[in-house]
Amino acid sequence: MAVTDEAITKIKDMIISGELCAGDRLPPEKELSEKLGLSRSSLREAVKALEIIRVLDVRRGDGTYVTSLEPKLLTEAMTFIVDLHQDESILDIFEVRRILEPAAAAIAATRITPEQIASLRATMETIDDATSVEALVEHDLIFHQLITSAADNSYLASVLDALSSSTVRARIWRGLTQEKAVDRTLAEHTAIIEALERGDADLAKSLLTVHISAVEYWLRQAL
Amino acid sequence: MAVTDEAITKIKDMIISGELCAGDRLPPEKELSEKLGLSRSSLREAVKALEIIRVLDVRRGDGTYVTSLEPKLLTEAMTFIVDLHQDESILDIFEVRRILEPAAAAIAATRITPEQIASLRATMETIDDATSVEALVEHDLIFHQLITSAADNSYLASVLDALSSSTVRARIWRGLTQEKAVDRTLAEHTAIIEALERGDADLAKSLLTVHISAVEYWLRQAL
DNA sequence: ACTAAACAAACATCAGACCATTACACTGGC
DNA sequence: GCCAGTGTAATGGTCTGATGTTTGTTTAGT
Numbered sequence: 166m167a168v169t170d171e172a173i174t175k176i177k178d179m180i181i182s183g184e185l186c187a188g189d190r191l192p193p194e195k196e197l198s199e200k201l202g203l204s205r206s207s208l209r210e211a212v213k214a215l216e217i218i219r220v221l222d223v224r225r226g227d228g229t230y231v232t233s234l235e236p237k238l239l240t241e242a243m244t245f246i247v248d249l250h251q252d253e254s255i256l257d258i259f260e261v262r263r264i265l266e267p268a269a270a271a272i273a274a275t276r277i278t279p280e281q282i283a284s285l286r287a288t289m290e291t292i293d294d295a296t297s298v299e300a301l302v303e304h305d306l307i308f309h310q311l312i313t314s315a316a317d318n319s320y321l322a323s324v325l326d327a328l329s330s331s332t333v334r335a336r337i338w339r340g341l342t343q344e345k346a347v348d349r350t351l352a353e354h355t356a357i358i359e360a361l362e363r364g365d366a367d368l369a370k371s372l373l374t375v376h377i378s379a380v381e382y383w384l385r386q387a388l
Numbered sequence: 389m390a391v392t393d394e395a396i397t398k399i400k401d402m403i404i405s406g407e408l409c410a411g412d413r414l415p416p417e418k419e420l421s422e423k424l425g426l427s428r429s430s431l432r433e434a435v436k437a438l439e440i441i442r443v444l445d446v447r448r449g450d451g452t453y454v455t456s457l458e459p460k461l462l463t464e465a466m467t468f469i470v471d472l473h474q475d476e477s478i479l480d481i482f483e484v485r486r487i488l489e490p491a492a493a494a495i496a497a498t499r500i501t502p503e504q505i506a507s508l509r510a511t512m513e514t515i516d517d518a519t520s521v522e523a524l525v526e527h528d529l530i531f532h533q534l535i536t537s538a539a540d541n542s543y544l545a546s547v548l549d550a551l552s553s554s555t556v557r558a559r560i561w562r563g564l565t566q567e568k569a570v571d572r573t574l575a576e577h578t579a580i581i582e583a584l585e586r587g588d589a590d591l592a593k594s595l596l597t598v599h600i601s602a603v604e605y606w607l608r609q610a611l
Numbered sequence: 612a613c614t615a616a617a618c619a620a621a622c623a624t625c626a627g628a629c630c631a632t633t634a635c636a637c638t639g640g641c
Numbered sequence: 642g643c644c645a646g647t648g649t650a651a652t653g654g655t656c657t658g659a660t661g662t663t664t665g666t667t668t669a670g671t
Contacts, residue, residue: 167654169436180472193621204656206429209623210436213392217437218469225622226664236477239469246441246462249403254459257543261488264544268487320480321487324547390623416652427625432654448653449633 168203172211175201180220180231191221191229218242236319243327256388258328259381265325266309267373270357273315274366281315285358292351301338301347308354312361312373337380340387346379353379391426395434398424403443403454414444414452441465459542466550479611481551482604488548489532490596493580496538497589504538508581515574524561524570531577535584535596560603563610576602 166174179185191197198208212229215221219238222230232238247258288307291300309329313322341347353376360369389397402408414420421431435452438444442461445453455461470481511530514523532552536545564570576599583592 169654173440177468177472195621206432206657207655209429210433213433214437214440217396218441218465220469220472223622224664226620226662228621234472236473236480239466242441242465242469243462245400246443246465249400249443249457250459254543257459257541260541261543261547264488264491265484272483318480318483320477320484320551324484328543392623418652429626430624435653446653447633449631449651451633451652 169207169210169214172201172203172208173214176211176215177220180234185231187231187234189231191231193228217245236323239320239323240326243323244330247327247330247333255333255384256381258333259377259384262325262328263374263377263381265321265328266313266377267370269313269316269318269321269325270361270373271366271370272318272321273312274361274364274369276317277315277361277364281311282358282362285311285361289351289355289358298335298338298342301342302334305334305338312357315361337384340383341380344383346383350376350379392430392433392437395424395426395431396437399434399438400443403457408454410454410457412454414454416451440468459546462543462546463549466546467553470550470553470556478556478607479604481556482600482607485548485551486597486600486604488544488551489536489600490593492536492539492541492544492548493584493596494589494593495541495544496535497584497587497592499540500538500584500587504534505581505585508534508584512574512578512581521558521561521565524565525557528557528561535580538584560607563606564603567606569606573599573602 176185176191185191192200194205194208194212198205201208212221212223216223219232219241220234222232224230250258285308288304288311292304296304306329310322310326313325316322338347341350353372357369357372357376360372399408399414408414415423417428417431417435421428424431435444435446439446442455442465443457445455447453473481508531511527511534515527519527529552533545533549536548539545561570564573576595580592580595580599583595
């Protein structure tokens with residue numbers, strides 16, 4: 166194995182073993198490179214790789230730290246990869262969403278707070294007939310994120326957020342606008358909010374299944 | 389933005405725009421670094437980061453290539469991150485698995501081939517009373533992977549594989565062995581195979597829910 | 612006590628050298 | 642003509658050392 170990959174493994178092991186904890190600061194690059202037995206250049210490659218997947222946080226002029234390692238950090242790394250897979254595979258991604266999002270809504274229905282309901286309603290009010298596609302995408306993003314976060318499971322939220330990255334969303338809403346299907350989609354959002362408010366897990370789940378399937382059906386035709 | 393991060397973005401954009409396709413070879417490091425306007429060292433950091441998340445494949449003495457970008461490559465990158473999140477958060481991970489795996493089994497029940505059924509049976513026959521924990525983990529890994537792959541959705545398989553990384557599995561089987569719960573777990577595996585063979589999606593789904601919930605219950609007590 | 616300048620520590624970047632591996636073309640033998 | 646072995650060029654892997662930039666801390670002055 167290359168020295169850089171060894172260094173990646175060693176740093177990872179230091180975190181798994183507990184030698185390094187969330188928030189801890191790593192030794193300076195020079196010192197760490199000597200300890201691990203490689204040059205500073207090679208160590209920097211390892212650190213950069215761990216920074217991209219949000220394991221390390223490098224602060225210039227200060228030092229390098231282990232991130233909080235919260236599940237939400239998984240999103241960024243996953244989104245990066247999902248963004249690159251956008252053609253045929255989009256239907257597979259939707260199949261996973263159609264499993265996860267209704268389940269998330271059902272959980273959310275039992276746990277959602279009045280404040281979260283209010284936030285959902287607020288996102289609806291930012292929309293009218295003149296709203297741009299970009300604003301619709303933004304609304305959609307927040308709407309679905311509010312539901313997944315109401316399910317109170319960071320992993321669930323992270324995976325779902327990554328699977329519905331904004332580049333994918335943008336393409337879909339552009340299509341929905343052309344098909345004049347925006348009204349129907351927004352009406353579905355309203356119905357979902359009402360089901361969540363009544364705590365009707367079963368209805369919320371079914372509504373989400375219908376909601377996602379509708380988009381999936383449109384996509385299947387468009388491709 | 390730092391030059392290295394710029395380089396990462398530029399390379400990513402080259403892939404999204406189609407300037408670089410799966411399997412394509414990048415220009416040599418020296419040439420690419422001049423084209424992007426940064427030193428070879430800094431470019432190498434960018435390349436290393438993209439290699440870790442399986443976007444690039446670097447072959448020493450040959451060149452650097454864009455990977456196939458298949459969804460299964462998502463697994464490795466995700467596993468790397470999930471491996472680092474192993475304490476309290478394990479229950480959240482199980483909640484996601486309990487949603488996805490029964491759904492995957494239901495889909496698998498309608499699509500599974502006789503060959504895949506035979507492979508599942510074969511994994512059962514490698515096990516007896518004297519089997520070591522390591523071998524049990526290996527069996528479990530293959531068993532669940534066969535089911536997710538029978539669902540014929542690479543994204544579903546990737547996400548599930550990542551969420552049930554082998555480090556997590558190892559801990560659990562060690563616990564099951566101590567609790568003498570190995571027999572019951574293996575019996576559940578057998579029942580799942582039979583449901584899949586009969587194409588009974590509903591039963592397969594329920595069996596998976598029970599199967600995962602049992603482990604989840606044990607975990608909740610153990611923590 | 613407060614402020615601002617100086618300092619030190621740490622990461623950012625670069626240039627250039629040399630090593631190790633691989634692919635490929637060439638050559639000789641069959 | 643075909644194949645195996647060989648050599649070479651191309652390419653990534655690694656190291657060293659220097660310099661720039663940013664940040665946090667200390668210190669001198671008010």
